[in-house]
Amino acid sequence: MSITVACSDEAPSTDAPLPTTAASTDESEPTAAGALPYRDPALAIHLRVEDLLERMTLGEKIGQMTLVEKNSVAPSDIARLGLGGLLSGGGGSPRDNSPTGWATMVEEFQTAALESRLGIPLLYGVDAVHGHSNVVGAVIFPHNVGLGAADNPELMERIGRVTAAEMVATNIHWNFAPAVSVPRDIRWGRTYEGFAEDTDRVTRLATAYLRGLQGDSLSDRTSVLATPKHFVGDGGTSWGTSTTSDYRIDQGVTDIDETELRTVHLPPYAAAVDAGARSVMVSYSSWGGEKMHAQSYLLTDVLKDELGFTGFVVSDWEAIDQIDDDYGTSVVRSINAGVDMNMVPRAYHDFIDELTRAVEVGEVSIDRIDDAVRRILRVKFELGLFENPYGEPERIVDVGSDSHRLLAREAVAQSQVLLRNQRSILPLDPNIEALYVAGAAADDIGMQSGGWTISWQGGLGEVTDGMTILDGVRNAVHANTSVLFDRNGRFGDLAPGTEMVCLAVVGEFPYAEGFGDVAEPRLPDSHLALVEHMRGQCDDLIVVVLSGRPVLISDHVEDWDAVVAAWLPGSEGDGVADVLFGTEPFTGTLPYTWPRDAAQLPEPGDDALFPYGFGLTGNG
Ligand code: GLC
Numbered sequence: 001m002s003i004t005v006a007c008s009d010e011a012p013s014t015d016a017p018l019p020t021t022a023a024s025t026d027e028s029e030p031t032a033a034g035a036l037p038y039r040d041p042a043l044a045i046h047l048r049v050e051d052l053l054e055r056m057t058l059g060e061k062i063g064q065m066t067l068v069e070k071n072s073v074a075p076s077d078i079a080r081l082g083l084g085g086l087l088s089g090g091g092g093s094p095r096d097n098s099p100t101g102w103a104t105m106v107e108e109f110q111t112a113a114l115e116s117r118l119g120i121p122l123l124y125g126v127d128a129v130h131g132h133s134n135v136v137g138a139v140i141f142p143h144n145v146g147l148g149a150a151d152n153p154e155l156m157e158r159i160g161r162v163t164a165a166e167m168v169a170t171n172i173h174w175n176f177a178p179a180v181s182v183p184r185d186i187r188w189g190r191t192y193e194g195f196a197e198d199t200d201r202v203t204r205l206a207t208a209y210l211r212g213l214q215g216d217s218l219s220d221r222t223s224v225l226a227t228p229k230h231f232v233g234d235g236g237t238s239w240g241t242s243t244t245s246d247y248r249i250d251q252g253v254t255d256i257d258e259t260e261l262r263t264v265h266l267p268p269y270a271a272a273v274d275a276g277a278r279s280v281m282v283s284y285s286s287w288g289g290e291k292m293h294a295q296s297y298l299l300t301d302v303l304k305d306e307l308g309f310t311g312f313v314v315s316d317w318e319a320i321d322q323i324d325d326d327y328g329t330s331v332v333r334s335i336n337a338g339v340d341m342n343m344v345p346r347a348y349h350d351f352i353d354e355l356t357r358a359v360e361v362g363e364v365s366i367d368r369i370d371d372a373v374r375r376i377l378r379v380k381f382e383l384g385l386f387e388n389p390y391g392e393p394e395r396i397v398d399v400g401s402d403s404h405r406l407l408a409r410e411a412v413a414q415s416q417v418l419l420r421n422q423r424s425i426l427p428l429d430p431n432i433e434a435l436y437v438a439g440a441a442a443d444d445i446g447m448q449s450g451g452w453t454i455s456w457q458g459g460l461g462e463v464t465d466g467m468t469i470l471d472g473v474r475n476a477v478h479a480n481t482s483v484l485f486d487r488n489g490r491f492g493d494l495a496p497g498t499e500m501v502c503l504a505v506v507g508e509f510p511y512a513e514g515f516g517d518v519a520e521p522r523l524p525d526s527h528l529a530l531v532e533h534m535r536g537q538c539d540d541l542i543v544v545v546l547s548g549r550p551v552l553i554s555d556h557v558e559d560w561d562a563v564v565a566a567w568l569p570g571s572e573g574d575g576v577a578d579v580l581f582g583t584e585p586f587t588g589t590l591p592y593t594w595p596r597d598a599a600q601l602p603e604p605g606d607d608a609l610f611p612y613g614f615g616l617t618g619n620g
Helices: 045-055 058-064 075-080 099-114 144-150 153-168 199-214 258-265 267-274 296-306 327-337 348-360 366-382 393-398 402-415 445-449 469-476 525-535 574-580
Strands: 066-069 085-087 123-126 279-281 312-314 417-421 434-438 482-486 501-507 540-546 562-565
Touching: 045 366, 058 066, 058 348, 058 366, 066 348, 075 099, 099 123, 099 393, 123 366, 144 153, 144 199, 144 402, 153 199, 153 393, 153 402, 199 258, 199 267, 258 267, 296 312, 296 327, 312 366, 327 348, 327 366, 348 366, 402 574, 434 469, 434 525, 469 482, 469 501, 469 574, 501 525, 525 540, 540 574, 562 574
Parallel strands: 066 085, 085 123, 279 312, 434 482, 434 501, 501 540, 540 562
Antiparallel strands: 417 562
């Protein structure tokens, strides 16, 4: 069917009867009486796309390519500009940060979008990277580092399903997840967003999670759009190559050849495309002397042509701005390279103006614009957004439900890695007479959840609902057991000869992205001092480490009787107690090699403290 392209801003009529276009199966069948073809769900998606595209002005097309942060958008612009998407950046919550508050906020944005001339629904995106993790009351799953340790694709699929259910309950259909990074240097602040240093482990877990998010069909009411990220090689950057603020490795240079890029970092994307990925987010990093957001070889030739990706490519937050000092040049180079939707959180008028100018002077072809818009519209039709632009707010009761929390608890238990277990002191007897628990981290939901939790960088204390590790311990022991807790490990004068079995919970303070870049990943000195203090009084000392990556403990670990890598378990800390007391077995294995010292980084090699894949079972 020949399509004339509307380049001018002269809006073709939306009520003019269009030539009869074919029904979903037979080109000759008329469409449903009265429905504009693109509004007819019986019509094949590619025909709905072409019909809608033909009706769009250049301004409306560029509007669809624009993704704006919800605090920065003038509500009247949503319809006036026909914006394609809105997002909540990390922590971009409504004033009422509750599931209902979120559902109401997104409903209002979507209603505004549907008032646009063509009524094209919005895509609303969030980083539900470990559960719907901006929302107070949502279940916070273990971060990917822990799920990598669990290494259970079936579990990942169930986590995806539950995460999608909690998202659609708040009217949200787009998840900027999974990160399919393959982190190769644990000094990177985003190591915990990756599943593992091993490509195959990343691939099997990420595709399972994507299948869970997207369900059997993207148009199912409980399915959401997944976004494998950040394309490509974000986990392969070199220390000291970042040029973003005072980051050291995040957003740096992936200084490897194409063979290594294709062997280590590309396979998760190929698998994700095969598993049905319909949006992919680009990496801030650089490769081959070029910012990824301007890499037409990788974005177009490889991702779209070679891997056959027919969804849309979305930029990262203001990432195209890093391409060139001249913003107009950045816009032209990123869109021509293959970026279809630009996450331009604030300066969206500039983006729209610059891209409009570029098309008018021929620096960006209308064919490229139409290709980008086709991809975006295609996914919106596949999601069923034109028929069901809202989610399932009646399922608000499911957000943070007991059944969802049980799944998270199961995931926490499977993610725990037993690194040391002298005299087989683990699992503990729940009938134990007394257990001495120390460390602020034992009673801190924020600490056990890490970054990307309620706020971008995460925070300490009771940031959301859930069970601390201490709560879990108290629930696990029998009624006659005394659980004594002191954050400083001070338990007063005990009767001489009192046997002390102690649990010290220590960890990294929350961080996200480049703020977590560190030359030597270590535990806070105050935490190490606490453990040393406990060593001096305890007969059996069990240390639980909360961290987004392996941390340097070689100087201390021989003094600790048992050591559990708990990672960032999220809101259900009772999953840690489940393995400490043997309700569940230790099955986790290290997703990252655990270095002996910083000099071994980035690749610890055979002399690591604990090798990749290591994990004791606790069965003696
Ligand atoms: C951030 C992250 C990306 C996230 C996006 C939206 O900078 O790099 O992973 O999806 O912005 O919050």
